Amino acid sequence: MSNTSQDQGDSEDLEALFDSIVMANKEAAAPAVEAASESADVTTTSTTVEEGGSSVFSSLGHMTRNLHNTLRELGYDKSIETAVAAIPDTRDRLNYIAAMTEKAAERALSATEVAQPLQEKMEAGAISLTGKWDRMFAKQLSMDEFKQLVTETRAYLGEVPSHTKATNAQLMEIMMAQDFQDLTGQVIKKVIDLAQQVERQLLQLLIETTPPEKRNEVNTGLLNGPVVNATGRSDIVTNQKQVDDLLDSLGF
Structure with a gap:
């Protein structure tokens, strides 16, 4: 059918x-x-x-x-039917956004948990070696201690490239986790467009059915309702503040 x-x-x-x-x-x-x-x-x-x-x-x-x-x-019966039919799709879109956001957050947290210990280890090694080198320049180390310091410094410097490489990999993972914004951004735009469309239809319906006694209390410009091209016009509803003013003037 x-x-x-x-x-x-x-x-x-x-x-x-x-x-x-x-x-x-x-x-x-x-x-x-x-x-x-x-x-x-x-x-x-x-x-x-x-x-x-x-x-x-x-x-x-x-x-x-x-x-x-x-x-x-x-002619609003079809518009309302269209809006009602779009509600389940909108709910699915919002669920998709929530799922993608949660997945991205989990990826970012997991990458942070991997990278943080590497950074802490590099920081601790640098602090320890700095203290020992300060003692060496203060002539407080023996020859054996100096040799040990050189060995530790060489080992530390050898570990730095692997630690930084691993850290960079986790930073890349965090960055890639943000790719959901491209997809969810498109979905959010569609949801916003639907909400604005429903608002325009309801506002126009409200204007069309405004009682005569109420029309005298409302700014005539607000009763013109929303239009497709509002550029250069001040006698129509063009923003949320004017929508709020119209609803307030009608007692809603």
Whole structure:
């Protein structure tokens, strides 16, 4: 079944639901009057509760019908369907971002744990040798101690290249772990675009359905709503502050 057929089926189902609600209330109205005339012992409280429940149900049905018709007339029913259909995809995108971020953090932490001991060992060796060389220049070492110092220094210098190479490898691992930003950046942009699209649609719907008495209290420029190209225009909603101002002026 094509998407068009599916949409038509959904619309027909909604139409049938609304019609059944209206007809059910009309059919229930006549028996309710007859029952009231034949059963004089029915309490006023019980009758009021039943009528109240029926009234609320009927009101909800008519409100839903009016909202459905209004959305369809304004062309927002398809936009809302598109937004609702995109929500699961957005959730998957956010889960992907969270997973990639967590993976990158784990890689960076693991690389740091490997590189840190190497750096600490090089630091400790340098501090130890510096102290001994200071003693040597102060003429506080014997000939045997001096020979031992030379041997230790040579061994230390021989270890430095391997330690720095290993450290550089871990630094490269940390850098490569940040490649997730290219992928997640694209995903985040799509999520933001979707959120902005939904916001624009809801804002336009709010503007279209603003009661006349409220329109007099709102800056007319804000009621023009968002546009595709806002360059050089000051009579439209172009940023979040203006959106906030519009919502505040409407009492939201």
